[in-house]
Amino acid sequence: MNIFCPNRSKGGVTPSLQIQGLLLLLLSIGMSFGASAQDTENLILISAGTFTMGSDTRATDEKPMHKVYLNAYYISKYEVTNAEYYEFWEQQLKTASSGQTPQHTPENFTHLPQIGDWPARAKQFPNHPVVGVSWHDANAYATWKGMRLPTEAEWEKAARGYTNRTWPWGNALEPYANTAAKDDGYENRLAPVGSFPKGKSYYGVMDMAGNVWEWTADWYSDVYYWYSSQAATKRPKQNPTGPTVGSWRVIRGGSWMDAIARCSTTFRFYLYPNLKTSFVGFRLAKTVF
Amino acid sequence: MKKLTIVIILWLCLPLSGITGEKSGDHSTYVQHVEQAFILMFQGDNLKAISEFEAALAIEPDHPEILHYLGMAYAEETFWNKAVESCQRSLVLMPENIEALYSLGVVYFRLDQWADAAGTLQRVIGLSPQHARGYEMLGKSLVKLRRYAEAVPILKKALTLTPRAAGLYHELGTAHLNLKAYPEAIENFKQAIEYGPTGYAEPHYGLGTAYFRLGDREKSRTEMQIYQRLQKQFAEYERLTRLTRAEPNNLEAWTELATLLMNQKNFAKAVQVFQRCIELAPNNANFYHGLSRAFMNLNYPKHASEAARKAVQLMPNQAILYNTLGSTYAMQGESQKAISAFQKAVELDSEEPYYHLNLSRLYQGMGNQKLAQEHYRVYEYLLSKQK
Numbered sequence: 001m002n003i004f005c006p007n008r009s010k011g012g013v014t015p016s017l018q019i020q021g022l023l024l025l026l027l028s029i030g031m032s033f034g035a036s037a038q039d040t041e042n043l044i045l046i047s048a049g050t051f052t053m054g055s056d057t058r059a060t061d062e063k064p065m066h067k068v069y070l071n072a073y074y075i076s077k078y079e080v081t082n083a084e085y086y087e088f089w090e091q092q093l094k095t096a097s098s099g100q101t102p103q104h105t106p107e108n109f110t111h112l113p114q115i116g117d118w119p120a121r122a123k124q125f126p127n128h129p130v131v132g133v134s135w136h137d138a139n140a141y142a143t144w145k146g147m148r149l150p151t152e153a154e155w156e157k158a159a160r161g162y163t164n165r166t167w168p169w170g171n172a173l174e175p176y177a178n179t180a181a182k183d184d185g186y187e188n189r190l191a192p193v194g195s196f197p198k199g200k201s202y203y204g205v206m207d208m209a210g211n212v213w214e215w216t217a218d219w220y221s222d223v224y225y226w227y228s229s230q231a232a233t234k235r236p237k238q239n240p241t242g243p244t245v246g247s248w249r250v251i252r253g254g255s256w257m258d259a260i261a262r263c264s265t266t267f268r269f270y271l272y273p274n275l276k277t278s279f280v281g282f283r284l285a286k287t288v289f
Numbered sequence: 290m291k292k293l294t295i296v297i298i299l300w301l302c303l304p305l306s307g308i309t310g311e312k313s314g315d316h317s318t319y320v321q322h323v324e325q326a327f328i329l330m331f332q333g334d335n336l337k338a339i340s341e342f343e344a345a346l347a348i349e350p351d352h353p354e355i356l357h358y359l360g361m362a363y364a365e366e367t368f369w370n371k372a373v374e375s376c377q378r379s380l381v382l383m384p385e386n387i388e389a390l391y392s393l394g395v396v397y398f399r400l401d402q403w404a405d406a407a408g409t410l411q412r413v414i415g416l417s418p419q420h421a422r423g424y425e426m427l428g429k430s431l432v433k434l435r436r437y438a439e440a441v442p443i444l445k446k447a448l449t450l451t452p453r454a455a456g457l458y459h460e461l462g463t464a465h466l467n468l469k470a471y472p473e474a475i476e477n478f479k480q481a482i483e484y485g486p487t488g489y490a491e492p493h494y495g496l497g498t499a500y501f502r503l504g505d506r507e508k509s510r511t512e513m514q515i516y517q518r519l520q521k522q523f524a525e526y527e528r529l530t531r532l533t534r535a536e537p538n539n540l541e542a543w544t545e546l547a548t549l550l551m552n553q554k555n556f557a558k559a560v561q562v563f564q565r566c567i568e569l570a571p572n573n574a575n576f577y578h579g580l581s582r583a584f585m586n587l588n589y590p591k592h593a594s595e596a597a598r599k600a601v602q603l604m605p606n607q608a609i610l611y612n613t614l615g616s617t618y619a620m621q622g623e624s625q626k627a628i629s630a631f632q633k634a635v636e637l638d639s640e641e642p643y644y645h646l647n648l649s650r651l652y653q654g655m656g657n658q659k660l661a662q663e664h665y666r667v668y669e670y671l672l673s674k675q676k
Binding site for chain 1: 320321323327357387388419420422450452587591
């Protein structure tokens with residue numbers, strides 16, 4: 001997949017790099033699954049480096065604040081939308097036995113007409129983040145796209161940047177996210193992805209606070225940061241991937257039904273991976289080779 | 290024969306398809322109840338969440354995750370037996386669910402069924418060898434069972450996973466005390482006091498006992514006196530906590546709790562309590578003032594400033610509010626704003642020595658010795674008058 005890199009200069013490319021680029025492009029065509037131009041533009045490169053994870057002053061499971069080193073990775077600029085997920089679902093529908101519901105069908109929310117039933121809502125609200133998907137659904141979609149779910153550390157770095165922001169946009173309490181607050185313009189409903197451009201993170205990632213909680217790859221442990229920080233006493237923990245076992249997967253970012261405090265860049269929450277709710281969606285990540 | 294078999298299968302399938310059709314509608318209701326339950330749980334309304342989970346499970350009973358959430362909600366409301374039942378039902382469907390096992394272990398512990406708790410928690414750490422809470426509760430269960438020698442390594446393991454956990458040091462101290470390992474017990478209790486919240490009484494009792502058994506009567510008496518004093522404060526804290534839980538709109542109780550927490554220097558909790566007071570009485574400047582002072586003590590000058598500004602807006606003729614506002618500015622290095630605020634405090638109440646002292650210190654820091662000395666003289670004069 002040819003991935004858009006916002007920091008890369010377009011001019012002045014040396015011939016050898018051009019050849020490398022061509023080879024990469026050819027390779028990527030072979031490897032991709034018909035990725036559209038939009039796909040390529042919706043990934044943001046997060047450069048390699050150390051960032052500060054956790055907080056010493058907030059919830060217990062956010063303690064302690066510690067340094068983490070991450071290799072460079074890509075993260076999707078937006079949460080995966082209904083329209084994007086529909087492509088995946090339609091593909092499954094084609095291969096499913098007659099009359100069978102595809103395995104990764106999102107949950108219906110008949111009682112919430114502002115979210116609606118699947119697949120009708122894919123047409124009605126194509127740019128809303130997909131919800132009603134389990135961790136397994138999200139993971140299957142990511143695999144289908146040749147990507148993966150972000151680790152918890154990757155998610156936090158993309159939301160928080162280098163400057164330890166409390167919210168993706170900074171430290172001031174602003175209505176730059178779709179939360180339970182009444183003044184954000186989306187009371188009791190989802191917002192189309194990217195509706196809060198002022199709420200983007202340091203890296204330009206959108207909707208990292210509010211709208212929908214986002215599945216991450218990691219199992220949840222309330223003391224994982226202690227473990228991670230102990231390893232980090234001599235040097236930053238490198239590319240942590242969470243505990244090896246667990247019952248719950250970590251979700252991050254808060255949602256349309258949460259108070260802004262739960263939408264901070266460090267707030268951790270968890271859910272059983274089988275559950276499909278109206279407040280959890282996901283975004284994608286990809287390792288840079 | 291083959292055809293007959295197909296006909297029988299089709300005939301058997303007919304009522305099944307009917308059920309599936311019905312279930313689809315029921316499933317929507319199930320989803321609605323589950324979603325509602327989550328919202329209520331997030332809002333802390335566990336009783337209503339229980340009703341919603343039960344309604345969901347009446348439609349689709351075999352969801353181990355939902356059964357576990359129901360168990361957790363029951364446990365939050367101290368319906369221990371119901372919590373056991375829900376967790377057990379969940380575990381029948383998902384036997385190796387670490388968190389449901391952990392919840393069950395905790396509930397057994399609360400029911401004083403320590404042997405059951407220990408057995409269940411052993412399974413937790415067997416499945417998840419880094420499960421800190423599992424080790425902690427197992428250690429506590431073993432202490433309750435008086436299996437002190439077994440408890441020590443379990444609690445030590447828990448401490449490697451959650452260092453500085455005061456409660457764990459206290460349990461470890463108790464285990465060592467009962468094993469007659471007094472120096473270790475003293476060390477553990479001291480660490481419990483060091484890492485514990487202000488007013489943590491129990492380790493002082495343990496420390497007093499350990500000193501007593503070592504024959505140090507003086508130190509023992511001192512620790513026991515501290516214990517008794519803290520116990521009284523703790524009883525008051527418990528009373529107010531219970532009262533505010535039972536009567537969440539009782540502003541008087543919240544105010545008393547905030548004052549107690551400030552006196553105990555438990556500023557983090559005081560922040561939460563002042564915020565609750567503000568929810569109940571949004572135009573009361575005193576609560577913003579308290580919130581500001583709590584934030585200052587936690588070294589959050591920006592938040593403290595914001596609260597102090599609000600307090601000043603609500604009560605613009607109170608000198609002390611300007612003094613607090615000035616202090617928050619001074620903490621942020623905004624000297625000019627701080628001077629303006631302190632001057633306003635002096636303007637409103639020129640007889641309070643400490644406002645002059647603040648101005649003096651600020652001028653001193655800015656290198657203006659003349660004004661610094663002037664205000665210091667006024668401070669000394671007013672102080673002597675007060676005496």
